[in-house]
Amino acid sequence: MNNRYATALNCIDGRTQIPVTAWIIDHFGVDFVDLITEPGMDRVLSHGSWHEIDRIRRNAIVSIDAHNSHVIAVVGHYDCAANPVSDSQHFNDILKSVQTVKSWCLPVEVIGLFVDSHWRVHVISC
Structure with a gap:
């Protein structure tokens, strides 16, 4: 049996991992994510150095090549220690990311997600 994969470019904050993974599985019908x-993933992808961004790109390629991932979700979240900005700035950072x-x-399909203060996932860009 071939498993179906997606990829999440997410913050290291463990509070976001389960809601994002569950949302992606539910909305894209994949088996694994x-x-x-990266701390403050939306900050890194929108304002980081070329070196930081290229490392993330290379990791995403591994996911695509090894697991045939067909979706990449870029995630920002409420109360991020590494990107302590307003929700509206997170939305802008996610869009740029x-x-x-x-x-x-x-x-792959690329989408942008935001996790709010109640750990609900919202689509910012699709």
């Missing part, structure tokens, strides 16, 4: 984590990931021209 590869997690690539989605554009960054799309610029890699990978054969």
